[in-house]
Amino acid sequence: MDKNLIFQPLTFRHLTVKNRIFRSSVTGRWDNYDGSGTQARVNWENKFAKGGVGAIISSYVPISIEGRITPNVVTIDCDERIPFWQTVGETVRRYGCKYIIQLSHSGRQRDIEGIENTQTLKKGIKPLPAPSTTNQADQINGLPANNMSTAKVRAIIQDFAQAARRAKEANLDGIELHSSHGYLINQFLSSAINQRTDEYGGNLKNRYRFLQEIVGSIRQVVGDDFHLQAKISVREFNNIIPPWEKSGNTLQEAIQICQWLEDDGVDAIHVSRGSTFPHPLLPSGPFPYRMLRYTYDTMTSSGGKSSFRNLILFRYRFLWPLFQLIWGRLPRKIEASYQQPVSGLEIEAQWLDQYFREHVSTKEFQQLLNKHQGTVLRDAKEIKQNLKEIPLITTGGFQQASYINQAIAGEYTDGVSMARTLVANNDLVHQFQQGRDIAARPCTYCNECLGAYLELPLGCYSLDRFYQRSVANLTGMEREKATREAEEARTREVMTVFTPPPKPYIPAME
Ligand SMILES: Cc1cc2nc3c(=O)[nH]c(=O)nc-3n(C[C@H](O)[C@H](O)[C@H](O)COP(=O)(O)O)c2cc1C
Numbered sequence: 001m002d003k004n005l006i007f008q009p010l011t012f013r014h015l016t017v018k019n020r021i022f023r024s025s026v027t028g029r030w031d032n033y034d035g036s037g038t039q040a041r042v043n044w045e046n047k048f049a050k051g052g053v054g055a056i057i058s059s060y061v062p063i064s065i066e067g068r069i070t071p072n073v074v075t076i077d078c079d080e081r082i083p084f085w086q087t088v089g090e091t092v093r094r095y096g097c098k099y100i101i102q103l104s105h106s107g108r109q110r111d112i113e114g115i116e117n118t119q120t121l122k123k124g125i126k127p128l129p130a131p132s133t134t135n136q137a138d139q140i141n142g143l144p145a146n147n148m149s150t151a152k153v154r155a156i157i158q159d160f161a162q163a164a165r166r167a168k169e170a171n172l173d174g175i176e177l178h179s180s181h182g183y184l185i186n187q188f189l190s191s192a193i194n195q196r197t198d199e200y201g202g203n204l205k206n207r208y209r210f211l212q213e214i215v216g217s218i219r220q221v222v223g224d225d226f227h228l229q230a231k232i233s234v235r236e237f238n239n240i241i242p243p244w245e246k247s248g249n250t251l252q253e254a255i256q257i258c259q260w261l262e263d264d265g266v267d268a269i270h271v272s273r274g275s276t277f278p279h280p281l282l283p284s285g286p287f288p289y290r291m292l293r294y295t296y297d298t299m300t301s302s303g304g305k306s307s308f309r310n311l312i313l314f315r316y317r318f319l320w321p322l323f324q325l326i327w328g329r330l331p332r333k334i335e336a337s338y339q340q341p342v343s344g345l346e347i348e349a350q351w352l353d354q355y356f357r358e359h360v361s362t363k364e365f366q367q368l369l370n371k372h373q374g375t376v377l378r379d380a381k382e383i384k385q386n387l388k389e390i391p392l393i394t395t396g397g398f399q400q401a402s403y404i405n406q407a408i409a410g411e412y413t414d415g416v417s418m419a420r421t422l423v424a425n426n427d428l429v430h431q432f433q434q435g436r437d438i439a440a441r442p443c444t445y446c447n448e449c450l451g452a453y454l455e456l457p458l459g460c461y462s463l464d465r466f467y468q469r470s471v472a473n474l475t476g477m478e479r480e481k482a483t484r485e486a487e488e489a490r491t492r493e494v495m496t497v498f499t500p501p502p503k504p505y506i507p508a509m510e
């Protein structure tokens with residue numbers, strides 16, 4: 001097989017990307033509270049461009065303050081943000097990397113609403129209900145929702161169009177609509193969430209209308225030749241917590257949505273899954289109890305009705321099996337029966353770092369790959385076969401060159417997007433270019449980065465990847481010392497995002 005399929009350019013209607021690897025969105029909270037961007041964000045994006053990816057899909061970028069999932073992420077809600085985004089685009093373009101901005105609105109699915117989205121009552125400060133397609137709070141954190149008026153629906157469509165205009169004025173290379181993972185557009189699309197009785201609810205055509213009108217309004221503002229793609233959860237698996245909840249859109253419904261998107265002028269589909277974020281099936285892997293035990297307290301000030309319950313569940317280890325009974329239900333059912341459609345080369349011990357292997361053996365790592373790589377690939381092929389010509393990007397666990405090549409060669413997808421696997425190895429694409437099939441210290445899908453995002457700088461927190469020496473024959477104090485060294489190496493790596501530091505300037509005198 002031609003190993004360099006990864007390095008063939010991918011041509012969309014109005015955009016060519018130099019290879020088949022996209023950095024998938026990974027939200028990190030390192031911007032200012034008001035939604036202005038920081039040097040850390042520029043440094044973060046620079047890492048992946050330098051590491052060789054063909055294109056970067058930004059993290060979740062709110063089109064309005066009300067549409068944030070949390071404060072401290074850069075927005076695109078006003079024209080003052082344009083110069084920042086221009087800087088981000090210029091930074092990554094130096095490496096021939098394209099920059100696609102993910103336009104997003106949280107709807108009811110917020111993590112921390114931020115002071116602007118609260119109301120001050122005598123009995124306390126409470127979150128304002130977020131605009132949605134239902135009055136039901138979100139499944140995980142329980143932040144309140146409001147089935148919004150038609151006038152509000154139209155206003156949000158215009159917010160998307162204005163954000164798109166700013167993206168084009170910032171000279172970015174394209175837009176991705178975050179229509180997956182349970183955020184606002186997904187709240188319209190979903191048969192399980194949408195409870196509207198007007199032209200935006202009910203049958204699939206009506207549920208699609210919001211997305212269709214966003215696409216139409218964006219096209220009116222940016223023209224027909226600006227790259228526009230949509231990330232879609234092609235199966236929703238919505239019945240996570242109470243199993244009696246509806247399971248949401250089926251693959252057949254997703255195929256229809258993607259066909260309409262193609263007819264309505266969208267240039268690519270990014271295939272994902274799940275009607276919430278996080279979801280037991282995406283990012284796949286264990287629930288990060290240890291990390292959330294440390295970080296989840298941040299969520300309790302947000303006032304979601306389930307936040308305090310969750311805090312108790314994560315804080316006390318004896319309750320973890322109880323939560324696992326619920327969270328693990330879908331993976332037990334779905335992952336257990338998943339047949340890999342393609343396979344990469346079998347992992348050889350010498351490909352992996354010797355210290356890493358002391359913590360994750362070659363066999364254990366092979367099993368992790370078998371379980372978590374290409375989890376949405378079969379569905380992606382179904383979508384691809386039902387589209388006329390627009391390319392497909394697929395997310396979900398990719399990190400092995402031979403596997404990605406097989407996926408492209410077998411026409412399961414045209415490109416792949418990678419999130420955690422690039423957080424672990426920012427330069428993985430360069431490593432592929434140099435002939436490596438997998439990184440020596442690969443991502444173990446442990447999800448500690450996901451648990452860290454709320455409170456800590458985003459980065460890889462898996463200690464197994466950071467040992468600096470063998471611990472095989474160490475005991476007691478010596479072993480503790482080696483572990484301490486690993487922790488320090490991990491912290492050093494995470495903190496690299498703050499270099500170079502921002503340059504303070506003196507404000508003008510009034
Ligand atoms: C910490 C973290 C933050 C994420 N933030 C976003 C986001 O802002 N938007 C989005 O569409 N997906 C987000 N994702 C999902 C990823 O983009 C990706 O689809 C998913 O993690 C599967 O890819 P992977 O197995 O390579 O991580 C996030 C994932 C992680 C781990």
Ligand code: SF4
Nearest residue numbers: 443444446447449460
């Ligand atoms: S913490 Fe590191 S190893 Fe674990 S999933 Fe995240 S990137 Fe991968």
